[in-house]
Amino acid sequence: MSSNPIRLGFMGFGEAAQIFASDFSQAGITHLFAYSPSGAKALPGDPVQKKAQACGITLVKTPGALARHADIIIALTAGKLALGAARKITKSLRPHHFYIDASTNSATAMEKIAALIGDKAQFVDASIMGPVPVSRIKIPIVLSGREAEKVSALLNSLGMNTKVISPDPGAASAMKLIRSVCMKGLSGLLFESLEAAHRRGILDACVEDLSATFNDIAFEKIIKRFICGTATHAPRRIHEMSESLELLDSAHGYSRLTRATLSFMKDMAHSGLAEKFPQENDSIEPVIKAWMQAHQ
Ligand SMILES: NC(=O)c1ccc[n+]([C@@H]2O[C@H](COP(=O)([O-])OP(=O)(O)OC[C@H]3O[C@@H](n4cnc5c(N)ncnc54)[C@H](OP(=O)(O)O)[C@@H]3O)[C@@H](O)[C@H]2O)c1
Numbered sequence: 434m435s436s437n438p439i440r441l442g443f444m445g446f447g448e449a450a451q452i453f454a455s456d457f458s459q460a461g462i463t464h465l466f467a468y469s470p471s472g473a474k475a476l477p478g479d480p481v482q483k484k485a486q487a488c489g490i491t492l493v494k495t496p497g498a499l500a501r502h503a504d505i506i507i508a509l510t511a512g513k514l515a516l517g518a519a520r521k522i523t524k525s526l527r528p529h530h531f532y533i534d535a536s537t538n539s540a541t542a543m544e545k546i547a548a549l550i551g552d553k554a555q556f557v558d559a560s561i562m563g564p565v566p567v568s569r570i571k572i573p574i575v576l577s578g579r580e581a582e583k584v585s586a587l588l589n590s591l592g593m594n595t596k597v598i599s600p601d602p603g604a605a606s607a608m609k610l611i612r613s614v615c616m617k618g619l620s621g622l623l624f625e626s627l628e629a630a631h632r633r634g635i636l637d638a639c640v641e642d643l644s645a646t647f648n649d650i651a652f653e654k655i656i657k658r659f660i661c662g663t664a665t666h667a668p669r670r671i672h673e674m675s676e677s678l679e680l681l682d683s684a685h686g687y688s689r690l691t692r693a694t695l696s697f698m699k700d701m702a703h704s705g706l707a708e709k710f711p712q713e714n715d716s717i718e719p720v721i722k723a724w725m726q727a728h729q
Contacts, residue, residue, distance in 0.1 A: 439591065442503025443467040444496065444518050445510040446481065449535070449565045451488055453507070456570035458489030460592050465490040468499040500525035505533070505587065507559075512538040519546045526554035531584055535559035535574065539610070540603035547578065547602035555580040558602040559595070560609035570594075577604035618690075625681070625690045632684045661713040664720045667701035674698050704728065 439462050443450035446469040454465050467485065472492040475481045485492045493499050499506060500522055510518045515536040526532060532554045534546055543558040550556040557578040565572050570592050576585050577599040585595045598604055623643075630639035647655065663670070674695040681688035701707075704727035706720065714720050 438462075438464050439505070440464040440503045441466070441591075442493075442499045442506045443490075444499060444506055444508040444522060445469055445536075446472045446485070446490070446492065447509060449561065450507070450509040451484055452565050452569050453509075454488040454490045457591060460570075462591065463489070464502070466493050466499055466502040467491075468493050468496050496522035497525040500527070500530060504529060505531045505584075508532065508534040508536055510536050512536045512542070516542055516546055516549070519549055523549055523553060526550065528552065528554060530554035531557065531580065531587070533557045533559050533576075533584060533588075535561055537561070537609065538606050540607040543606045544603040555583070556602060557581050557584045558605040560605040562609065562612070568594075575605045575608055577608075578602040581605075621690050625687050629681050629684065629686050632686055657717060658713075660717045660720050661710070661715070663698075663701060664706040664710045664724065665713050666707070667698050667704075668707050671695065671698045671702055700728065 441457060441462060441464065443454060443466070446454075446467040450467055450469075454467065457465055465488070467490050469481075469492075472481050472485065473494045475492060482492065491502070493502060496518070506522070506526075508515060508518055515534055515538050519532070519534065522532070530553075532550055534543060534556070537560070547556045547558070557576050557580055560575050562573045562575060571594045574588075574593060574595045575598045576595050577597065578584075579600055579602075581597040581600065585597045588595045598608060626643075627636060627639060630636045650658075674691065678688055678691045678695055681691055701724075704724060706723055706727060709723055710720060
């Protein structure tokens with residue numbers, strides 16, 4: 434493929450595909466195509482046609498046409514439509530095609546798409562790890578699948594910022610959802626704790642204190658402290674969490690997450706991890722494994 438021009442296609446032509454296409458076009462890629470149901474019906478002068486023109490992209494009428502025009506196909510549909518979109522293009526895919534599904538999806542949906550495509554083409558699961566309008570083509574993207582290394586080298590050579598995390602399709606999608614467990618959970622915890630701070634008239638002081646903790650210590654160390662420290666010290670943290678819960682409840686504040694934290698600390702204290710790790714362990718993995726064994 435090195436002597437031939439890069440032929441890149443998008444399955445879906447929404448916000449993400451338009452931004453990527455525009456950046457690829459600016460980087461000098463001239464063979465850019467997209468298929469979307471509304472794009473397929475658009476007449477010259479329709480807004481979607483104007484957007485396509487602005488991004489240097491040609492809209493095609495069918496998924497089959499997309500497969501004929503492009504060797505690298507990036508699927509960017511709504512997650513719940515991704516399997517249906519893959520079904521529509523699969524019969525037109527050939528072994529030289531890369532089909533990279535970057536829709537936000539469950540790991541199971543990605544495994545189904547991988548099984549559907551099988552050996553007909555080279556499938557890669559991709560997760561976009563942030564808002565595309567902010568970092569555009571440089572947005573971090575994680576990839577997984579048998580062909581992920583090849584695809585990562587190719588996409589990075591086109592200016593993207595991808596990283597391979599596993600040979601298993603589904604892992605990239607799982608990573609995004611697992612990240613959400615932490616990030617969305619953290620936002621809930623921040624709401625709950627800062628509401629309590631506001632009720633006490635110490636909002637700014639608490640924000641400053643939390644910020645100093647998170648700003649001053651490398652986050653890798655914070656993760657290690659939270660995991661290894663909790664395994665060792667959960668039994669004595671129960672008392673503190675009970676008091677935190679009492680404080681929130683006495684102020685009639687929102688306390689669901691703190692209630693869950695207290696219950697988690699009790700489970701951890703009963704798990705036997707404090708006896709197994711009387712000193713904070715040096716690495717996370719043995720602690721996670723011991724925790725899994727304890728609660729399975
Ligand atoms: N935008 C971001 O910043 C961002 C960040 C991270 C992840 N993502 C993920 O990337 C994916 C795309 O996001 P987006 O913001 O670009 O979404 P979007 O603006 O809603 O665009 C979705 C596109 O998919 C098309 N589509 C629907 N059914 C299709 C089918 N069967 N075959 C081909 N195309 C089809 C739609 O076409 P019609 O308009 O004709 O229906 C539309 O062009 C989503 O899964 C999203 O979660 C996006």
